[in-house]
Ligand code: DGT
Ligand code: CA
Ligand code: CA
């Protein structure tokens with residue numbers, strides 16, 4: 001059963017390919033419109049498929065409805081398959097080049113007779129593209145930059161996407177006979193913000209490996225088998241993600257798990273530590289050394305878990321998120337554990353948008369969803385007035401929103417609900433560092449998140465000053481998504497984060513970890529300094545919908561990687577304590 005998102009994706013693929021095939025523009029747009037409708041539907045589209053009433057949906061016509069029914073029955077959509085035959089596969093990749101639309105793609109493809117991204121890059125560099133009508137030198141330069149960006153990051157995906165592939169895959173494999181232990185390894189186990197490929201490790205008897213690999217390569221998500229051997233198979237999913245499955249013996253499993261979890265940098269230090277203790281560590285195990293100082297496979301050192309191996313190297317167990325060779329070895333030589341925040345510690349949802357600005361749901365709907373998910377409070381923070389493009393609130397609207405929140409809170413008390421809505425705002429930081437409302441309005445909020453949404457390209461020094469002014473403003477409790485980056489899409493602003501962390505810690509202002517998987521900003525790499533300065537954070541979903549609230553889990557993954565324990569994360573406080581902190 002396909003989800004709303006999956007069906008929307010298919011329709012959008014049709015839309016993209018139709019444009020590249022030069023088909024009727026209006027027919028193509030119809031697919032895009034249907035995709036949008038289904039994507040933003042709050043009920044499961046399955047209901048409409050079962051009742052055969054898809055055409056009740058605005059923007060879904062009869063023929064597209066038929067395409068969807070067929071897709072649901074057969075798993076493929078003829079119109080899409082047909083288009084795939086018609087459009088050169090290389091050209092489809094051009095759609096990922098930002099700033100290059102289908103019209104120009106077709107023009108370049110036809111005029112220059114090229115289909116590959118590499119050919120396009122060359123044509124931009126040697127002036128052929130610049131000579132085409134309507135393109136010019138500037139466009140060609142932009143295309144080259146986008147291609148370079150793509151080549152650097154294009155093969156990676158967001159943490160959320162990788163997790164949504166790995167989880168069902170792991171659950172599925174775990175049910176296969178013969179699987180004794182299983183773990184997701186690699187960058188995903190380390191909670192990196194973007195993932196190259198997904199690595200899964202299984203412990204099984206060698207005789208069972210064949211069957212397990214059979215199951216793996218026949219999984220629903222698989223479209224291509226990239227390789228198959230005795231101990232490793234690789235597949236590709238429909239979205240182009242690669243998954244590597246390795247099967248090792250139970251005996252080798254702990255050493256293999258350390259090896260394939262990485263990072264490479266962490267592994268290098270682990271091997272050095274083994275060496276300096278007259279042992280050799282590799283993916284098969286821990287061994288003694290021969291007289292010549294080579295690995296002596298006849299001298300295995302016993303272990304039954306990752307923890308055992310760490311102990312053999314005079315270390316306590318190092319949580320996977322921290323295995324980046326960024327100070328974890330010194331720490332875990334001395335200390336048994338580091339208390340990292342857990343998803344269950346989070347008590348409240350801070351930073352959420354409602355229909356008052358660009359959110360999809362009313363405050364009440366958002367509040368009830370938070371309640372259902374087990375949270376104690378919701379901090380609403382719509383956009384401020386300068387963010388007109390996102391429906392930012394005028395002073396008048398702010399005051400009306402406050403009334404609505406007061407009434408809602410009263411209603412919740414009457415119902416006996418143990419839940420409260422806080423009045424917040426995501427105030428733009430204007431280019432001179434001032435906020436978006438006069439002080440007397442700012443004082444009326446329970447909390448203020450200060451964010452930059454425009455003028456992101458400011459020189460570093462000026463941008464840092466801009467943030468520092470916001471940090472020291474007495475009305476501001478937190479800084480939102482400090483760099484404004486969109487992972488795999490655009491770099492963030494240039495900022496002196498070291499200075500900001502120091503400044504924020506001094507002023508008791510938090511810097512959020514924006515949990516939206518596109519952002520994950522502030523970056524975990526600032527974790528060491530944040531710890532040293534005792535910086536506070538809040539793990540904020542920046543939710544624009546009910547589903548968006550669940551992004552908190554990615555924020556928690558990044559907060560762990562950034563060495564935050566719950567005592568430095570504000571939304572682990574109970575509603576009462578959170579209010580007290582806001583007032584202090
Ligand atoms: P990714 O896939 O780019 O997001 O990052 P990883 O860390 O998952 O890297 P991947 O998939 O190439 O390899 C998984 C782990 O296997 C990696 O974290 C460490 C280990 N590994 C792979 N190749 C090497 C190597 O050449 N040397 C060492 N020391 N470890 C390696
Ligand atoms: Ca990997
Ligand atoms: Ca891999």
Ligand code: ZN
Pocket residue numbers: 426451453480481
């Ligand atoms: Zn924002």
